[in-house]
Structure formats: structure tokens, C-alpha cells
Amino acid sequence: MVRVLERLGHTVEFPAGQTCCGQMHWNTGYQAEALPLVARFVEQFRGAEAVVVPSSSCVAMMRDHYPKMAAELKDEKLIAEVDALQPKVFEFSEFLTKRLGLEDVGATYPHRVTYHASCHGLRNLELGDGPMRLLKAVRGIELVELPGLEQCCGFGGTFAVKNADVSGAMLEDKLAAVLTTGAEACTACDNSCLMHIQGGLHRQKTGVRTLHLAEILAGEEVRR
Amino acid sequence: MSGTALDPKTAPLFPIAAKTAMGDAQMRKNVRHATDVIQAKRARVVGEMPDWQELREAGRQIRQHTMENLDFYLEEFEKNCTRAGGVVHWARDAEEARRIVVGLVKASGSDEVIKIKSMTTEEIQLNPALEAAGIHPFETDLAELIIQLGEDRPSHIVVPALHKNRREIREIFKRKMNLPELGDQPHDLADAARVFLREKFLRVKTGVSGANFLIAETGGVCVVESEGNGRMCLTLPETLITIAGIDKVIPRYQDLEVFLQLLPRSATGERMNPYNSIWTGVDATDGPRGFHVVLMDNARTEILADEEARQTLNCIRCAACQNACPVYRQTGGHAYGSVYAGPIGAILTPQLQEMHHAQSLPFASSLCGACYEVCPVKINIPEVLIHLRNKVVKQKGLSAEALAMRVMGAIFLSERRFRAAQRLGRVAESPLVRKDGWIGWLPGQLGGWTQTRDLQEMPKETFRDWWERRGNDGN
Numbered sequence: 230m231v232r233v234l235e236r237l238g239h240t241v242e243f244p245a246g247q248t249c250c251g252q253m254h255w256n257t258g259y260q261a262e263a264l265p266l267v268a269r270f271v272e273q274f275r276g277a278e279a280v281v282v283p284s285s286s287c288v289a290m291m292r293d294h295y296p297k298m299a300a301e302l303k304d305e306k307l308i309a310e311v312d313a314l315q316p317k318v319f320e321f322s323e324f325l326t327k328r329l330g331l332e333d334v335g336a337t338y339p340h341r342v343t344y345h346a347s348c349h350g351l352r353n354l355e356l357g358d359g360p361m362r363l364l365k366a367v368r369g370i371e372l373v374e375l376p377g378l379e380q381c382c383g384f385g386g387t388f389a390v391k392n393a394d395v396s397g398a399m400l401e402d403k404l405a406a407v408l409t410t411g412a413e414a415c416t417a418c419d420n421s422c423l424m425h426i427q428g429g430l431h432r433q434k435t436g437v438r439t440l441h442l443a444e445i446l447a448g449e450e451v452r453r
Numbered sequence: 454m455s456g457t458a459l460d461p462k463t464a465p466l467f468p469i470a471a472k473t474a475m476g477d478a479q480m481r482k483n484v485r486h487a488t489d490v491i492q493a494k495r496a497r498v499v500g501e502m503p504d505w506q507e508l509r510e511a512g513r514q515i516r517q518h519t520m521e522n523l524d525f526y527l528e529e530f531e532k533n534c535t536r537a538g539g540v541v542h543w544a545r546d547a548e549e550a551r552r553i554v555v556g557l558v559k560a561s562g563s564d565e566v567i568k569i570k571s572m573t574t575e576e577i578q579l580n581p582a583l584e585a586a587g588i589h590p591f592e593t594d595l596a597e598l599i600i601q602l603g604e605d606r607p608s609h610i611v612v613p614a615l616h617k618n619r620r621e622i623r624e625i626f627k628r629k630m631n632l633p634e635l636g637d638q639p640h641d642l643a644d645a646a647r648v649f650l651r652e653k654f655l656r657v658k659t660g661v662s663g664a665n666f667l668i669a670e671t672g673g674v675c676v677v678e679s680e681g682n683g684r685m686c687l688t689l690p691e692t693l694i695t696i697a698g699i700d701k702v703i704p705r706y707q708d709l710e711v712f713l714q715l716l717p718r719s720a721t722g723e724r725m726n727p728y729n730s731i732w733t734g735v736d737a738t739d740g741p742r743g744f745h746v747v748l749m750d751n752a753r754t755e756i757l758a759d760e761e762a763r764q765t766l767n768c769i770r771c772a773a774c775q776n777a778c779p780v781y782r783q784t785g786g787h788a789y790g791s792v793y794a795g796p797i798g799a800i801l802t803p804q805l806q807e808m809h810h811a812q813s814l815p816f817a818s819s820l821c822g823a824c825y826e827v828c829p830v831k832i833n834i835p836e837v838l839i840h841l842r843n844k845v846v847k848q849k850g851l852s853a854e855a856l857a858m859r860v861m862g863a864i865f866l867s868e869r870r871f872r873a874a875q876r877l878g879r880v881a882e883s884p885l886v887r888k889d890g891w892i893g894w895l896p897g898q899l900g901g902w903t904q905t906r907d908l909q910e911m912p913k914e915t916f917r918d919w920w921e922r923r924g925n926d927g928n
Contacts, residue, residue, distance in 0.1 A: 231920075243920050248865040254858060256820060258842030262862030269866065293836075348821035381779045385819025392817060393901030394472045398783045399819070400905060428906030431891060 230283045230321055230443040233334055244273040252290040255298075257387045267298045271310045279328065280318045283443055285350035285418045288320040293353055320350065321443055322418050326359040332366045336448035339369030343412040344442075345403070345426065347419035348381050360418055360442055367445060373410040377402070384425035400429045407437060415439050458578050459606050461802050461811040464790020468813065471780075474788040480616045484608075484785045487615040488776040494722025495773060495827070502718070511711045513831040516767035519704060520757060526669040526702045527748065533672025534746055537734025544749040547577035553747050554579060554661065554694055555586045561692035561743065563588070563659040569676060569683040570594035571663025572610055572770060573696050575792040576805070577751065579661070590661070591653045593682040595646050602629040608786030608794060610772040611720045616785050650682065660690035660741070664697035665769070666712060667746070670705045673733035674746065677716060677726035684728050693732075693741040699753050700766040712769060715829035719771035752805045761840045765800050767830045772797075774824035774834060780817055789814060796824035800837045808844055815841035854898070872917070879911050886910040 231241050251266035270291070274280045282288050292315065299308045325331045344364060350356040364372050383389065383399025390396075403426060407415050415430070417423050420441055427439040464470065475481065499505055519526055531541045542557075544550035558566055566583065568574065568590050580601075583590045592601040596614040600607055603625040607613030614622070623637040626645050635645055662683070666675040674695055676683050687693060703712065709731075717723045735744045756765055775781045775795030786794030791802040791811060799818055803811040815838045824834040846855065864870045885892045892908040894900070902908060914922075 243917075245917070246868045248868070248871045251865070254862060256839055256842070257858065258815075258839070258844075258846035259855070259858045259862070260843045262858055262865075265862075266865055348819070348823075352822040352826055379823070381819050381821035381823070383779070383819055385821070388816065388819045389906075390898055390901035392468050392471065392780075393904050394468065394475060395780055395783050395817070396819065396901075397905035398475060399779050402779075424909075425906065428902070428908055431907040431909070432893075432905060 230281065230441075230447075232447040233325075233336075233443055234281065236447075237329070237331070237334060242277070247273045250287040250290045252286060253386055255290065255294060260298075260301075264298055264302060267295050267302070267311065268304075268307055270295070271307065271314060274314060274318075275310065277317060279324065280314070281321055281324045282318065283321045283418070283441060284420055285320045285347050285354050285356065286421060288318060288323075289349040289353035291315070291318055320354055320356065320418060322350075322360040322363055323354060323356060325363060325446075332362045334363065334366070334446050336366075336446045337368040338445045338448065340413045341371040341373060341411060342414050342416055342445065343373045343375045343407060343410040344378075345375055345382065345407075345415055345417040345422060346378050347417050347422045350418045351379060356418065363442065363446060364416070367448075370445070373412050375410060375415075376406045380406075382422050382425050384422050386421070389425060400425060404429045404433065404435070408435060412437060414445075416442050416445055418442050457606075458581065459575075459787065459790055459792050460578075461791045461806050464811065466813040467788060467790070467817040470788040470790060471784040471817070474784045477785075479618070479621075480785050481783065483616050483618045483621075485782060486618075487609075487612060488782050491612070491722055492776045495719060495776070496722075498718045498722050498724055502714075508711060508715055509829055509831050512715050512769075512829055513767065515703065515708050515711060516769075516830050517764070519702060520700075520763055520766050523699065523702070523757060526704055527699055529669040529704075530667050530672055530702050531748075533670065534667075534674075534734060535672070537672045538736075539672065539734045539744045539746055542745060542747045544747050544751070546751050547749070550577050550696060550747055550749045550751065551579060551582040554696060555582055555588065557692070557694050557745050557747075558583065558588050558659055558661075559586070561659045561694075563657065563692070565589045565591065565653075565657045566659045566661045566694075567591050567593050567653055567657045567686050567690065568597070569660070569662040569678070569686045570597045570613070571661070571696065572607075572792055573663045573698055573749065574661065575607055576698075577696075577749070579696070591650070591657065593650050593653065593686055594678070595643070595680055595682070598646055598650070599625060602626070606787060607792055609775055610770050610793065610795075610797070612772070616787070654682075654685040654689055658690055659692045660686040660694070662686060662693065662695045664695050664701050664746075665716070666709065667697055667702040667748075668706050668709070668731070669702050671733055673706070673731050675709065675729070675731045677713070677730075678728045679721065679723070679726060681728055684730055687730050687732060688740050690741055692743040692745075694745045694747065696747040696749060699748050699750055700768075716769055716771055719773040719827065719829040752807050755807055756804045759804075762800070762804060762837050764832050765797075765804060765837055767832050768797050768801065769830060770797075771829055773827040773829065777823040777827045778818075779821060779823065780819065789817070796834045796838075797832070800834055800841060803841060803845075808841075808848065812845045812848070815845060875911070875915055875917070879913075882910060 234241050251263035254263035295311050299311045382403040383396040423439040430437045542553050580590045592598045599614040609615040619637045627635050664674045717726045778795045781795040789798045793801045799814040820835045864874045890910050895903045
């Protein structure tokens with residue numbers, strides 16, 4: 230992501246104090262642990278012109294829950310700061326297509342690829358065909374549509390271990406869909422889905438790899 | 454599956470019940486096929502509506518307004534229903550509701566009842582209570598009849614026998630209706646049910662129904678259905694007893710304009726239900742002479758009191774969320790241990806138990822949001838799931854998981870601790886990492902991951918290391 234943004238002429242900063250958006254805690258029911266992370270996020274990113282995040286589910290967390298969390302803390306200053314920061318937060322593909330209005334970012338990736346639309350990207354962020362438009366503009370790429378695109382891969386954070394059997398069955402369906410495409414690689418805008426899909430693809434010795442959309446747009450193959 | 458009622462008080466934890474259910478390959482195939490068919494039909498008839506999103510919003514607002522003024526609309530309904538000749542009864546819980554219905558049936562002088570499909574009567578396990586009182590209930594909805602004759606349990610709100618296929622249904626009918634030559638075509642099965650039921654419609658003097666909507670303005674009750682059995686039950690008996698949750702009320706007759714568009718399209722993928730029955734009190738010249746409505750709370754006021762979970766009560770029982778849910782589609786309905794399965798069941802069931810039972814259900818979701826997307830009244834089910842998870846976590850207090858979460862929470866609050874944790878993570882995982890750089894086995898609860906998945910080792914160089922090596926750290 231850094232390489233793509235720099236290639237496009239942007240200055241990238243990485244506030245070293247950043248840690249986690251709190252999604253895992255929040256979604257698993259540990260709200261007390263998640264709440265202080267809102268203030269931490271604001272503190273780290275307060276001065277940014279744009280906050281670009283390579284994970285759709287983290288953005289969904291910030292967009293859908295941070296305002297409510299700040300309100301729960303009854304901290305007027307924090308509420309105002311979250312509101313002010315909100316329009317500057319972008320998921321990576323969203324930043325390219327919606328904020329910068331780009332489709333072709335000058336990437337080359339001569340492989341057969343399929344794209345998994347993560348649930349948060351699809352439903353919470355409504356990324357639509359943005360990532361596909363970016364991929365279509367990549368030189369040399371052979372893009373194959375994934376059947377059952379709107380289906381969850383079964384990750385769901387702690388769901389994957391709390392309900393391992395159901396999660397595994399959902400993954401099974403997703404892997405079957407990936408394999409029917411004959412793709413060499415499966416990409417997405419969310420590393421958590423990719424870690425899940427990759428874990429299954431590797432266990433089944435399929436030889437299909439996963440990589441983040443940013444790795445494709447960076448235009449160089451990343452060895453995994 | 455046996456005939457034991459679905460009872461959240463005694464049901465196994467969801468992950469355990471789900472594992473058992475997923476062992477039934479035929480059931481999974483049936484559920485997959487049926488939900489695929491309904492979803493495709495729904496998508497077609499929803500897609501043709503230019504104002505679907507506006508309709509959803511209208512539905513949401515009417516439901517929210519109703520819940521915020523529920524006391525007013527319930528009394529309004531009682532007043533208008535009574536004026537029209539109905540008798541309104543109030544039941545605090547399932548036990549009281551059962552007692553009232555059994556008493557009313559006995560007073561009607563009948564030892565049999567014909568029933569319209571009603572999830573509320575399933576919720577309170579009315580049939581066993583009727584049988585214990587020497588009253589025989591006949592289910593007249595085709596799917597409910599299949600469930601009753603098969604000594605099975607409903608697995609879906611709208612299509613309770615969705616887990617059965619035609620051949621399995623034929624076997625049940627052959628056995629229970631004594632029809633050794635029965636075919637397995639839809640018309641064969643429908644004919645058999647028709648002959649079996651017609652005699653009951655004409656003979657039984659007392660009917661029991663649920664309600665889709667209670668209309669406060671008129672005191673009328675609305676039931677929608679596809680088979681016409683409901684119309685029979687509503688018009689032929691001498692006594693009609695309707696049982697409904699207090700959440701079923703809508704303010705005005707005119708509001709049906711919204712709900713009778715949202716409900717059939719979401720539920721069965723039909724533009725309109727084949728039968729829409731609305732009856733208001735009694736009429737001396739036609740229909741039942743005695744009409745009773747039992748308004749049941751059964752924990753609904755508890756749900757109403759919880760501001761964040763209140764939207765659960767907006768549900769109009771269309772089951773679109775069940776059809777869309779990737780978890781439900783894997784497990785079917787019985788795994789939820791409740792007559793309300795799927796996403797709506799995962800939020801409704803534990804709340805109907807006042808969070809004393811079914812605490813594993815709010816975790817039975819990957820929070821993918823497919824349920825919210827299809828909900829005709831825009832219930833944000835993922836949001837309510839998260840809210841209920843928090844309630845369960847608070848209830849459980851200190852556990853190994855809570856402790857781990859607390860430690861991770863502390864790590865995320867400090868850059869120094871975060872860096873140390875990244876280093877420590879690599880050390881801790883190293884005994885588990887194979888030569889190829891992958892982890893194939895994890896201990897304890899994390900072992901759920903490695904049942905079907907590998908995990909790549911943590912990178913030798915983190916993004917942070919790379920960033921600092923590059924010399925950007927001054928930024």
C-alpha cells in the first residue's frame with residue numbers, strides 16, 4: 230500500500246503509536262476493552278489529511294461503531310473529534326477510486342486472479358465494483374469472477390474458533406468456489422478473510438495463494 | 454430428529470448442536486436447495502420494486518413508532534376488538550397463555566382444535582399442553598402437518614418442514630395416512646393432505662390461530678397464508694381463539710399497505726399472499742360466534758426495555774434472514790434449539806429467555822450482515838448480536854477468555870507493549886511452526902482454527918521493522 234501511494238505521489242506517514250482498532254474486542258462482546266481504543270485512534274491520526282486503511286473490516290469498525298462508542302463514553306470532545314476524522318478515513322481501494330478517482334494505478338500482474346468481496350467491504354462500506362475496476366486496469370492480469378461473491382468465507386473473527394465446525398464448512402464452500410475459477414491467486418481488501426482462505430487453501434495443498442489487493446496494485450509479485 | 458420440543462432451556466450449546474446437525478448430509482442438501490429456491494424468488498420480486506428501500510424504511514419507522522407507543526396501541530386494539538365483539542385476554546408468560554387457551558377450548562365444549570400455522574403457539578409449546586388436557590390439535594398448514602405427523606420439529610419460521618424433501622414427506626404420509634400407493638409428486642402429496650384435512654375442517658368446532666398483525670385502529674386481526682387452510686380455520690369453526698405476541702400490533706389499517714408488500718416478497722418471494730384474511734370481532738350471520746384474542750407478553754416487555762435490543766421486536770417473521778444466513782444454511786434450524794432459528798432466532802431466543810438460556814446463540818454468526826441486508830424492516834441484527842454478546846460476557850465474568858482479552862486490551866493501549874507482544878508472539882509460536890513456515894496445530898480453544906486450516910507463521914520482519922529500516926520513522 231505504501232508503494233502504491235508513493236508511486237502515485239503521496240506522502241505516507243505511519244504513526245508508530247497505532248495498534249488495533251478494537252474490532253476483535255468489540256465484536257466478541259468485550260466492550261470495556263474496546264472503548265479506550267477510540268481515543269487512541271483519534272490521538273494517533275488527528276492531524277492526517279487522509280487515513281488510509283488496508284482492511285475493510287477495520288474501516289467498518291470505525292465508521293459503524295466509533296461514533297456510538299464515543300457517545301457511550303459521554304466525552305463531548307471525543308465525539309466531535311471522531312465526527313471530524315470520520316470523513317477522512319478510507320479503505321484502501323475506496324481511497325483510490327472514490328477519493329482520488331483512479332482506476333489505473335500503473336500496476337502489472339500477469340496472473341490469473343479471482344477477487345473475494347469481504348462482507349464488510351461489500352455490505353458495510355459498499356465498495357461495489359471499485360476493487361474490480363482497479364483490478365481490471367492492471368496490465369497482464371486475467372481476472373475471473375468468483376461464484377457466490379456475496380457469500381461470507383466463514384472467518385468472522387473469534388467465530389472461526391468459537392464455531393469452528395460451522396466456520397470450516399463455510400470456508401469449504403468458499404474454497405470450492407475459488408478452485409472452480411482456476412485462479413492462481415485469490416485477492417481481497419481484507420487480510421483477515423485472506424488469512425482464513427489462505428489457511429484452507431494451504432491445508433488442502435491447492436497451490437493457490439492469497440494476496441492483498443495492494444500487493445497486486447504494487448505491481449510486483451510478493452513471494453509467500 | 455425426534456419429536457422432543459425445541460426448548461432453549463435444555464438445548465445443547467450451538468457449536469455442539471451445529472456439529473451434530475451438520476452430520477446429516479440429506480438435511481443439509483434439503484436446506485441448501487430450499488433456501489436457494491426461496492432466495493432466488495425473493496431476489497426477483499424485490500428487484501422489480503423501484504421503491505423497495507423506501508418501503509423498508511417505512512416499515513422500519515412504523516415498527517419503531519409502534520414499539521415506542523406500544524402501551525397505547527395495545528389498549529387501542531383491546532378497546533376496538535372488544536367493541537367489535539371479541540374478547541381480549543392478557544397473558545404475562547407462556548404458562549399463563551397456555552392456561553387461558555386450554556380453558557377457552559374446554560369452555561367451547563370441544564376436545565379437538567384445528568390450527569393455523571403459528572410460531573407463537575410453537576414458542577409456548579401449546580400442542581403438548583392441549584394434549585395433556587385431553588384436547589387433540591390438528592395442524593392444518595401443510596408444512597406443520599408434516600412436522601406433526603412426522604413427530605418432528607419446525608426448522609424454519611415460514612417453511613417449518615424445509616429440512617424435509619418430497620420423498621421423506623411421502624414416507625411420513627404413507628405411514629400416517631395409511632396410503633401405501635402414494636406418489637411423491639407435489640400434487641400427490643397436496644391431494645393426500647387435502648383429503649386428510651377436509652374432514653377435520655368440517656368436523657372440528659374450535660379453531661386456534663396466530664396473527665401476523667393486530668390492527669389497533671379497527672381491532673381487526675390479519676393472517677396471511679398460501680394454502681387456504683387458514684381461511685377454513687378462521688371461518689368454519691364456532692369458536693376462534695387467536696394467540697399473538699404483543700409485538701404484533703400495528704397502528705392503522707392503512708399500514709398494511711406497507712407490510713403486505715414487504716412480508717410476502719421477503720418471505721415466500723410472492724408479490725402477494727394467495728390468502729389475506731382480516732377479521733374484526735364477530736358477525737351474527739357468518740363465521741365464528743365466539744372470538745378470543747390472547748395477547749401474550751412472554752418477555753417482550755423486557756426486550757422493549759433494552760433500548761439497543763428493542764428493534765428485535767420489529768420483526769414481522771418473514772424469515773428472509775434465515776434464507777440468507779450462511780450459518781443457518783450450513784446447520785438448518787434445529788441446531789438453534791428454538792423455534793426461532795437463524796439470525797433472528799440468535800437475537801430473539803436468548804432475549805425471550807431473559808438471557809438465562811441460549812447464551813451461545815449470539816455468537817452463532819460471522820457478522821457477515823446478509824441478514825440486515827434482506828430484513829424488510831431493517832433490523833440491524835449484527836448490531837444486536839454484538840450488544841447481546843456484551844451482555845453474555847458481563848454475565849460470565851472472569852474466564853480464561855476474558856483474561857486473555859483483558860491482556861490483549863492492555864497490549865493495544867501501549868506502543869511499547871505492542872512491540873514486545875509482536876516479538877514475544879514469534880517466540881511463543883516457534884515450537885509450533887513446521888519447517889515449511891506453517892502451523893498445523895494449535896492448543897486449547899485456538900485448536901478450532903487448525904481443525905480445517907493452517908496458519909502461516911508471523912513474518913520475520915514486521916511492517917514496523919520494514920518501515921523503520923527504510924528510514925521513515927522520523928515522519
